[in-house]
Amino acid sequence: MKSMKALFAGLALAAMVLPGVVANGAAAADYKAEYKLSTVLGKPFPWGIGGDRWAELVKEKTNGRINVKMYPGSALVNGDQTKEFTALRQGVIDMAVGSTINWSPQVKELNLFSLPFLMPDHKAMDALTQGPVGKQLFDLLATKDVVPLAWGENGFREVSNSKRAIRTPEDLKGLKIRVVGSPLYLDTFTALGANPTQMSWADAQPALSTGAVDGQENPVGVFVAGKLPTLGQKHLTLWGYVADPLIFVVNKEVWNSWSKEDQEAVRAAAVQAAAEEVAIARKGITAQDDSLLKDIAAQGVEVVQLTPEQQKAFQKATQAVYDKWAKTIGPDLVKAAETSVANRK
Incomplete structure (x- = not known):
């Protein structure tokens, strides 16, 4: 009789435990x-x-x-x-x-x-x-x-090209620059007198190689890893106009x-x-450590670092674009961003 009671007790315990086990197993099975x-x-x-x-x-x-x-x-x-x-x-x-x-x-x-x-x-x-x-x-x-x-x-996205050093907005005039698929970039480079062309990164590399486009804008890390000096990009300007x-x-x-x-x-x-x-x-692109920039220059690339005064000329040339897009993005959000930037430590 005791053995029968033990058997029923064991079955009852299993009935209580098994649902949890099955549930956990099912959860694990739901994972891809x-x-x-x-x-x-x-x-x-x-x-x-x-x-x-x-x-x-x-x-x-x-x-x-x-x-x-x-x-x-x-x-x-x-x-x-x-x-x-x-x-x-x-x-x-x-x-x-x-x-x-x-x-x-x-x-x-x-x-x-x-x-x-x-x-x-x-x-x-x-x-x-x-x-x-x-x-x-x-x-x-x-x-x-x-x-x-x-x-x-x-x-930060810096601009490079195969034609000339860029120090003023006038230097961008007429240059065919590959940009990403955002109308804001079209507006910005159009305001600077360039000829912006939207294309994917996969298409951009052969376009640079053949000269179908003169230049591009990308972070320095992309410039290096993408081996852009070998694609004719011999002029790099650090202007920090936008970040990604x-x-x-x-x-x-x-x-x-x-x-x-x-x-x-x-x-x-x-x-x-x-x-x-x-x-x-x-790494390698700051005032404390500019080793990457030195490596780029060693590859025959002219690296231009804009002064604050030079940067202001570009800022002035694109102010209308800034104002237009601030409305699209949301004035309150843009104002909050400007405040955060002004109060940065």
């Missing part, structure tokens, strides 16, 4: 074998290094429960980087380290960072991304089917499918990878 991470640039660009590092840290911090594969070159949207955010919202892409520029056609407020000469230095960029403006933009993105986790950095912060994000449905523990692990991985990526993006 692989999560797709989209980036525009792969290694050895700082952007690609950051994406790769995030994938590595996610696997490490989730003990292998979440496996991420990076797809550089906007491969998940056939190379069209401006469609990345839409694909992310739709679930075609699970995760991304995306550019504020490339996502600005869908989220107009992200054009903030492309207002010409809003941010004079890295401290200004940090004041925006790490302050109330950055939080406001993350809150906005959170309403658009994604979960933003951390700010990374592609960097990156955003580490996860599709909201994917995020909600993970346990709280794994969500926090992915968030921690994003914060760590982003901090490491920003450090890489800034």
